[in-house]
Amino acid sequence: MGVRVLGVERGSALALLVGALPLSLLPAYVLLGLAAALGKRLLAAAAALLVTAHLLVIAPALGAEDLTPGAREAPALRVVTANVYVLNPSPERAGRALRALRPDVLVVPELDADGLAGLRASGLLDDLSHSAVALGERAESVGLFSRFPLRDVTSLPGAGRLLPRATISVGGVDVRLVTGHPLPPVLGWESLWRRSLADLAEEVAGLELPAVVAGDLNADRDHAPFRRLLDVGLRDAHDARGRGLARTWPASRPVLHLDHVLVRDRAGVHIEVVDVSEEPVPGSDHLAVVADLRLVVS
Helix, strand or coil: CHHHHHCCCCCHHHHHHHHCHHHHCCHHHHHHHHHHHHCCHHHHHHHHHHHHHHHHHHHHHCCCCCCCCCHHHCCEEEEEECCCCCCCCCHHHHHHHHHHCCCCEEEEEEECHHHHHHHHHCCHHHHCCEEEECCCCCCCEEEEEECCCCEEEEEEEECCEEEEEEEEEECCEEEEEEEECCCCCCCCCHHHHHHHHHHHHHHHHCCCCCEEEEEECCCCCCCHHHHHHHCCCCEEHHHHCCCCCCCCECCCCCCECCEEEEEECECCEEEEEEEEEEECCCCCCCCEEEEEEEEEEC
């Protein structure tokens, strides 16, 4: 807990442990109850300190934002991020499941040539006819697909991947789309992970348009580099709806919240999060994140 509060996690082991902190501290509540029932005062006091610290840490992720009056009538944008998994045995099935979610914008980390062919065969890309996909040095990269025309398309290199960015117009409101997929903070990659998140924060801070950042960010709010990303004005869709304890990986028994849709207001536009959910993707080890947004012009 002290490592998380001070933001000093260093080394891959601590980075991974901190990511699972909200779940790993749940036994403290059971311990508090047992210690109190058995009259173990010192043990109860220690458990109470852990519970209190845990509640203070998770509190920002549990309070849903009030919806802006008229938000549900504002231009709508459904953003889905879905890591299809580079070893997915049936990307066509994954594509059919994603098509059923009816995204307006879809971000697909771990997309390779076979995965792209599967998504195309599923009919998904018939609905999302505008795309920015470029395979980088690695076998997989990140795909960006949209119902809306993409403008000012760029692809930034990141850990051997090409990460697309583009601008769309929804109901006359321009929004900058930014994809992300840092390497995980495992042995040998931790410094690259930190650098990728820092670069992303710097990029978003310099944007003049309202922005949506989506992808498998391999981090959550318990990681100091991710909190610094939020410090540039980004809001996590899950936090906005009071669902900050949601988990997305591994799909079978999720313990880490790695997949995110983040939003940032700008230029008189408030991006309202009206709903967010996690959905299974056949053959993937990640759950998809589905965020329903409204673009409220002040």
